[in-house]
Amino acid sequence: MKKTPLYEWHLAHGANMADFGGYKMPLWYPGGVKNEHLAVITGSGVFDTSHMAVVMVSGLDAHDLLQTCFTKDLDACTGKKRAPLCPGRCAYGAFLNERGEVLDDAIVYMLETHSYMAVVNSGMGGVVAQHLTAHAEGKKATLIDLTDRVGKIDLQGPLSAKILEKVLANPDAVFKTLPYFSFKGHFDTTWGPADAVRLADHTPIMLSRTGYTGEFGFEIFSAPDHIVHIWELLLDAGIESGIVPCGLAARDSLRGGAVLPLSHQDIGPWPFINHPWSFALPFNAEASSSNADTLSSNAEHAGFTKKFIGDGALGRVKHNEYTYAFSGMDPRKVTPTDPAEVLDEDGRAIGTVLTCVTDMAIGRHGNQIYSISSPDKPKGFAPRGLCCGFIKVHAKMAPGQEVVLKDNRRKITVEIVENIRPDRTARKPMAGMI
Secondary structure, X not given: OEEOOOHHHHHHOOOEEEEXXXXXXXXXXXXXXXXXXXXXXXXXXXXXXXXXEEEEEEOOOHHHHHXXXXXXXXXXXXXXXXXXXXXXXXXXXXXXXXXXXXXXXXXXXXXXXXXXXXXXXXXXXXXXXXXXXXXXXXXXXEEEEOXXXXXXXXXXXXXXXXXXXXXXXXXXXXXXXXXXXXXXXOOOOOOXXXXXXXXXXXXXXXXXXXXXXXXXXXXXXXXXXXXXXXXXXXXXXXXXXXXXXXXXXXXXXXXXXXXXXXXXXXXXXXEOOOOOOHHHOOEOOOOOOOOOOOOOOOOOOOOEOOOOOOHHHHHOOOXXXXXXXXXXXXXXXXXXXXXXXXXXXXXXXXXXXXXXXXXXXXXXXXXXXXXXXXXXXXXXXXXXXXXXXEEEEOOOOOOOOEEEEEOOOOEEEEEEEOOOOOOOOXXXXXXXOO
16 A cells, blocks of 8 residues: 555554555544534645646647547636636546546646646546547657655635645735636746745645635645645644644545545446536537436537547437435435445335435534535524435436435435535635635
């Protein structure tokens, strides 16, 4: 098993460690998962994400290669006006095979003209690099797999900017014009943009307004030998804000409540269609933004703004599998690996449970879900937590419809929903978070 630069720090601070994606990673710290989860909703938390992989794509044909291999249309993906991707902006999408199945999801960053960076999941750097190389024949494009050569920390929560403000050399300049899914700086000092973001001690970082929790925050990229130093700087700067180190368990419960998929669990070796993440596909104005019903079987890429690997397979899908988000009635959950199945109102098995976690920051009041961060929450609101996650079923469903999840221990009733944890802060303007 591999270790991140923070491995010894985790052990020294009592982290419960486990194998994940080929790395020894912290599941939680002595304060517990609930404390870590709630800290990110109300204050801030830091996550060791150096197990993630980075693939650099450069050259005159780098854009065309990514347009062919990546689901997001890089010519129409930025902001409400769907402007082309430009230096300093990034986009979420997926890499598919010819069958339309997910190799991995990713965020693609445009560094400069003809220069991009793809951030993929643990252990997937080589796979994605090989996939891109296989489709780069005849193109002027260079691929470099930087697995284990880039360190990464996620600082998440509504107080993240206030903490960063204490450690950045020039926070006012950094925070100016830094909208959601944008970034500044670079972890490599040989690159011109590296001077755009430095810590007060001159350490260069790439600072990205992204994350995997649904809450306001940042992803920080740096050379691996700076990671422990940066981690400790953030923890020291965040003492008054109640910052806590967070493990994979809180990362899982937070992303579940934020309706964010886990690659190879919620998306994987099946067609990347009929799911809550339609924004990762380049649907055109005439096609449905939520499913493939209007894709024409007569034109392999009908319904999309561009042609990409796997588009034809998605257009030919017989609509017999759908992925939906759900929310339970209380904190009780089932275990997908038990295994857990989905039952309809007549008790018939219609699918499987992909993810089932408990978001401890939410609860029900009447028929409505509130978060502890909801400005309109009822007086005295104290969430017990609600189970939530994703199911894959062989039936089309609508929000509000109820199904039963069953494993070998229990049955629970859950509701199909479009949104889970309300009042998430990820997209809030920077000006209101400083």
